[in-house]
Amino acid sequence: xxxxxxxxxxxxxxxxxxxxxxxxxxxxxxxxxxxxxxxxxxxxxxxxxxxxxxxxxxxxxxxxxxx
Ligand code: FES
Numbered sequence: 001x002x003x004x005x006x007x008x009x010x011x012x013x014x015x016x017x018x019x020x021x022x023x024x025x026x027x028x029x030x031x032x033x034x035x036x037x038x039x040x041x042x043x044x045x046x047x048x049x050x051x052x053x054x055x056x057x058x059x060x061x062x063x064x065x066x067x
Contacts, residue, residue, distance in 0.1 A: 019039065027051060042054065045066060
C-alpha cells in the first residue's frame, strides 16, 4: 500500500516542486536529468540559474511572478 504520509511530489506554494526518490526530469530542450538526492527541488518559476533545479531565485521574485 502507498504511504500517503510522504508524497512523492509536493508543489510548494510560490516555489519549486519537490520530488522524493529516484526520478528522471526532462527539461525544455529535451535533456534528461536524473535526480541524485533523496529529495530534489525542480524549478517552477523558470528563473533558476541551475535549471531544471531550483536555486531559490523564486524568493527574489515579486509574489505575482512566483509559481
Ligand atoms: S522555483 Fe525556485 S528558482 Fe524557480
